[in-house]
Each structure stands twice: as C-alpha cells, then as structure tokens.
Amino acid sequence: MQKILSGNEVKSLDQQYVAGEGICSYQLMERAARVFCAWFVQEVPMEKSVSIYCGTGNNGGDGLAIARMLDGKGYSVHVGLIGDPDSGSPDFRQNLQVLPERVSLDSWEKCPSGQVIVDAVFGVGINRPLGGDYQSLVQELNARAALKISVDMPSGLPSDGPAEGDVFRADYTVSFQFPKLSLLAPEHAVFTGKLVVKSIGIDRRYFESFDSRRFFYSGEALETLHKTFPNSSHKGDFGRIILAGGSYGKMGSIGLSTRAALRTGSGLVFCKVPACGVDILQTSIPEAMVLPPGGETEVGGSLETEGIDAVGMGPGLGKGKGAVELVHELLRRYSGPTVLDADAINILGDHPEWLSFLHAKVVLTPHLKEFERLTGIEGKNHFHRMDLARDFVVKYGCVLVLKGAYTLISFPDGQQVFNNSGSVHMATGGSGDVLTGILTSFLGQGYSMKNAVLCGVFHHGHAGELAGSQFGRGTLASDILEKIPESFRHFGIV
Ligand SMILES: NC(=O)C1=CN([C@@H]2O[C@H](COP(=O)(O)OP(=O)(O)OC[C@H]3O[C@@H](n4cnc5c(N)ncnc54)[C@H](O)[C@@H]3O)[C@@H](O)[C@H]2O)[C@@H](O)CC1
Numbered sequence: 001m002q003k004i005l006s007g008n009e010v011k012s013l014d015q016q017y018v019a020g021e022g023i024c025s026y027q028l029m030e031r032a033a034r035v036f037c038a039w040f041v042q043e044v045p046m047e048k049s050v051s052i053y054c055g056t057g058n059n060g061g062d063g064l065a066i067a068r069m070l071d072g073k074g075y076s077v078h079v080g081l082i083g084d085p086d087s088g089s090p091d092f093r094q095n096l097q098v099l100p101e102r103v104s105l106d107s108w109e110k111c112p113s114g115q116v117i118v119d120a121v122f123g124v125g126i127n128r129p130l131g132g133d134y135q136s137l138v139q140e141l142n143a144r145a146a147l148k149i150s151v152d153m154p155s156g157l158p159s160d161g162p163a164e165g166d167v168f169r170a171d172y173t174v175s176f177q178f179p180k181l182s183l184l185a186p187e188h189a190v191f192t193g194k195l196v197v198k199s200i201g202i203d204r205r206y207f208e209s210f211d212s213r214r215f216f217y218s219g220e221a222l223e224t225l226h227k228t229f230p231n232s233s234h235k236g237d238f239g240r241i242i243l244a245g246g247s248y249g250k251m252g253s254i255g256l257s258t259r260a261a262l263r264t265g266s267g268l269v270f271c272k273v274p275a276c277g278v279d280i281l282q283t284s285i286p287e288a289m290v291l292p293p294g295g296e297t298e299v300g301g302s303l304e305t306e307g308i309d310a311v312g313m314g315p316g317l318g319k320g321k322g323a324v325e326l327v328h329e330l331l332r333r334y335s336g337p338t339v340l341d342a343d344a345i346n347i348l349g350d351h352p353e354w355l356s357f358l359h360a361k362v363v364l365t366p367h368l369k370e371f372e373r374l375t376g377i378e379g380k381n382h383f384h385r386m387d388l389a390r391d392f393v394v395k396y397g398c399v400l401v402l403k404g405a406y407t408l409i410s411f412p413d414g415q416q417v418f419n420n421s422g423s424v425h426m427a428t429g430g431s432g433d434v435l436t437g438i439l440t441s442f443l444g445q446g447y448s449m450k451n452a453v454l455c456g457v458f459h460h461g462h463a464g465e466l467a468g469s470q471f472g473r474g475t476l477a478s479d480i481l482e483k484i485p486e487s488f489r490h491f492g493i494v
C-alpha cells in the first residue's frame with residue numbers, strides 16, 4: 001500500500017531520499033522525466049507535435065527534462081516558458097542549460113500550439129490560486145483542442161485541498177510516486193482526467209517517518225490477504241451467509257448480491273426476501289436457499305442467525321415497517337460480521353439513536369448520497385467527506401466504504417485507504433449490490449474485517465475493469481459479478 005503524503009511533505013521526502021541515497025535532486029528529476037517519457041511514447045504517436053509549457057520551479061524543470069528526452073526520441077517539441085527563468089529553481093536552470101538548441105524555446109505567448117500539450121507549469125508547489133499570466137495561459141490552453149497531459153498535477157490544483165479559480169483540464173495526469181490527495185476527489189476528475197501513477201523508485205522506508213494515515217491501494221500483495229482452504233474443505237467451511245433485502249419490483253438487487261456472493265465462493269447462501277420474491281429467486285438462482293418470508297411485498301418478520309457466519313442487508317430492502325424492524329433487530333442482536341448497504345443505511349440515517357449499536361464487525365457501504373443521509377451532514381467537498389468518514393468510524397468503531405471512483409475505505413483505527421481498481425463502466429444500476437454480496441461472502445468465509453474489505457473492494461473494482469474492457473458502456477452489474485472468478489485467477493486465488 002502506498003502512503004499518500006501532502007504536497008509540503010513531498011519536498012522533505014525528496015530531500016531525505018536524495019541525502020539517503022547519496023544522489024542529487026537533478027538525478028531524481030531525470031528519473032521523473034524518464035518515467036513520464038516511457039509512458040508518453042506508449043500513448044502518443046511520434047507524428048504528433050508537442051508543446052510543453054514550463055513554469056520555473058521543479059515542475060517546470062521536469063518539463064524541460066521531458067522536452068530534451070522527447071526530442072531525443074524523435075518528437076517535434078516546442079517549449080513555452082512562463083515566469084522569469086533567471087529566478088528559477090536550481091534544477092530548472094540546470095535543465096535549461098542542457099536543453100538542446102534544436103528544441104524551440106519561446107515565451108508562452110509565442111509557443112506554437114502543438115497537437116499535444118504538456119502542462120509543466122506548477123506541481124505540488126502551488127500555494128495560491130492562479131492569477132495574471134498564469135491564469136491567462138491556463139484559460140487559453142483549456143480552450144484549445146489538443147491532447148492534454150499534466151506532469152504530476154494539473155496546474156492550478158492544490159495538492160491537498162479543493163480547487164479555487166482556474167485549473168488546467170488534463171486528459172491525463174501522470175503523477176509521480178503516489179497520487180496527490182486532491183487527484184482522488186471526484187469533483188477534480190474534470191481536471192485530472194485519467195490518473196496515471198508512476199514510481200520514481202523512492203523506497204517505502206523513506207515514507208515511514210511521515211505520519212499520514214491515508215493510503216492508495218493498487219492490489220499489492222492481494223493474494224496474501226486471501227484465505228487458503230484445504231482440499232478436504234466442505235461447503236460449511238466456505239461460510240453460511242444471509243443476504244436480506246429485495247422488495248416488489250426490486251428483487252433484482254438482492255439477486256445480484258446473491259450471485260456475487262456465490263461467485264466469490266460462499267458455501268451456502270440464504271436469502272431473506274418478501275413472499276413476492278421467493279419464486280423469482282428460486283427460479284433465477286437455483287444455488288440459493290430462501291428463508292421463510294416475513295412480508296408480502298417487503299421483507300419483514302425476524303432473522304434466525306444461529307450458525308450464520310455473516311449477514312448482508314440492504315439491497316432493494318425498502319423502508320417499510322418490516323424492513324425498519326429487521327435493521328433494528330440485526331443491529332441490536334447480531335454481533336457477527338455484518339454488511340449494511342443501501343436502504344439499511346438509509347434506515348440507520350433515519351434512526352441516529354441506533355448508531356451506538358454499530359461495532360467492529362459492521363461494514364457500511366454508502367455511496368455519497370447515502371453517506372450524507374447516514375451522517376446528516378452535506379459534505380462541503382471530498383476533503384470534508386474524508387474527514388467526516390474518518391471521524392464516523394473512529395466514533396462508532398465500525399468500517400465504512402465510501403463508494404465511487406477511488407472508493408475510500410475508513411477503518412476504526414483512523415487508517416483510510418483509497419482503492420485504485422474500478423472503471424467508469426461500473427456506474428450502472430446494481431454494481432453496488434454486487435459489492436454487498438462480495439463483502440458478505442468474504443466475511444462469511446472467515447476473513448478478518450480488514451482483509452475482507454480490502455479484498456472485496458479491490459476485486460469488485462477489478463472485476464468491473466474486466467467487464468468494462470469487454471462490454472464498455474454496455475456493461476451490466478451481472479457482467480461484473482461474472483468476472484469475479486477471472487479476477488481471482490488473475491491474482492492466483494484458487
Ligand atoms: N519527489 C519530488 O519531490 C520530486 C518533485 N518533482 C517535481 O517538482 C514539483 C514541485 O516543484 P516545486 O516545489 O519547485 O514547485 P512548483 O514547480 O509546483 O512551483 C514553483 C513555485 O511557484 C510559486 N508559485 C506557487 N503558486 C503560484 C502561483 N499561483 N502563481 C505564481 N507562482 C506560484 C511558488 O513559489 C512555488 O514554489 C513536483 O510537482 C514534481 O513535478 C520531480 O522533479 C521529481 C521529484
């Protein structure tokens with residue numbers, strides 16, 4: 001897992017690394033430029049003309065090094081400078097000196113417009129909203145039709161807080177070593193474009209002295225978080241779980257959770273659905289067992305949890321009287337692993353007095369709107385939501401999965417993990433129901449809370465990527481769950 005540092009900490013990391021390894025900062029900049037160019041040549045055909053806009057700090061220094069290297073690879077490169085080069089950072093000035101003469105170098109106003117624009121004006125050093133020429137440049141670049149790529153950060157975007165004023169709108173941002181926090185905020189996706197994170201080789205031990213509790217997870221050592229089962233295992237070893245939800249017209253949701261749990265490896269899945277859903281589930285999923293229904297069109301009655309390893313509740317549940325009672329009963333009486341999603345969260349939001357029933361084995365999986373209903377607070381921005389999520393889990397001792405692009409997992413010890421799997425093709429009805437099934441399944445199989453949630457959220461996103469690459473915009477939630485076995489295979493999980 002990669003620790004996320006603040007923009008200010010980057011400088012200190014840089015200094016510690018350079019001193020520790022006995023190299024100079026210029027060499028680190030060379031590395032950054034090299035990894036950028038290695039990515040660039042894969043993405044951009046050689047025929048495209050490239051304009052690189054450089055500030056005079058180290059981000060601009062990266063830009064100049066990139067210009068030199070792309071020129072060396074045969075691209076036609078123009079550099080547009082903004083700011084006073086004489087007062088540039090030492091590594092900027094050194095890179096200016098070694099820029100080959102055949103690379104055209106102008107002030108930003110005179111730089112010819114390329115088919116590709118590389119933004120190396122500001123990186124993590126930005127400390128105020130853009131003004132003057134900087135603002136004019138970014139406005140002008142944003143109005144141009146070109147492929148736009150930012151180096152480390154889109155210029156104008158602060159690394160750890162909300163955007164104010166104009167920000168360069170990139171198609172791609174290639175960020176070094178770890179994603180800067182603000183690149184992960186959904187409201188900044190219009191600036192970041194597609195996020196690419198490239199290591200510049202700074203060893204993990206250099207991050208240890210920084211006390212950030214936020215991490216970026218790209219599936220490192222995922223296989224080690226999984227349980228192994230001996231050949232003699234029987235279905236009981238793979239967990240007996242209950243999935244409760246569904247209502248008239250919304251039986252598909254709990255069906256998706258059920259199929260997802262079975263594809264994740266659950267041994268026995270029992271469904272608690274209303275009477276109107278019994279035939280639907282029994283016909284569509286022969287592997288599932290249906291518990292005696294409580295209500296006619298909405299779930300009701302009580303839940304027998306004797307011998308049950310985990311319970312997932314919420315998809316399609318509705319907010320009828322029976323559903324409200326069931327959520328209350330589950331929270332009060334069941335101390336085993338529990339996943340609460342969708343209407344179970346909405347019901348909890350309506351009854352804040354029940355929050356005190358939450359415990360270490362409960363995971364809540366709200367999307368942004370459900371999170372707002374749960375806390376009763378409208379997040380001002382994603383930074384505010386990150387803090388609200390952390391405060392919530394620390395206070396109530398449960399786990400919270402705030403869904404979206406870069407789903408944020410908050411653990412009760414205050415650690416927060418951004419998940420780096422997933423794709424825009426998952427933005428389709430029912431994909432959250434699939435996650436409920438996956439998480440309940442892992443918990444039922446006896447995974448620790450932390451491992452279940454990390455494995456569950458990562459595989460869900462990875463299965464979504466696999467489905468998305470096959471079906472694109474036509475991806476269905478069912479396609480996502482059908483890719484779970486492929487995601488397991490990919491990581492060698494048998
Ligand atoms: N690990 C690292 O630390 C590395 C950093 N590198 C690059 O260095 C960048 C950071 O460089 P710097 O710290 O020099 O910062 P920047 O290049 O982002 O900014 C330079 C300076 O611009 C000034 N400035 C800030 N906001 C302004 C505004 N709105 N208008 C006008 N001037 C403004 C500030 O004085 C700031 O220090 C990173 O984003 C990355 O691109 C890379 O060279 C590789 C290694």
Ligand SMILES: Nc1ncnc2c1ncn2[C@@H]1O[C@H](COP(=O)(O)OP(=O)(O)O)[C@@H](O)[C@H]1O
Binds near residue numbers: 367403422424428434
């Ligand atoms: N743009 C996106 N990028 C990555 N993942 C996404 C994106 N949009 C949605 N998802 C994922 O899809 C799921 C959607 O869940 P949810 O909003 O509960 O949908 P539903 O209620 O229809 O099941 C979440 O796990 C979320 O992380």
Ligand SMILES: [K+]
Binds near residue numbers: 120123150155
């Ligand atoms: K930049």
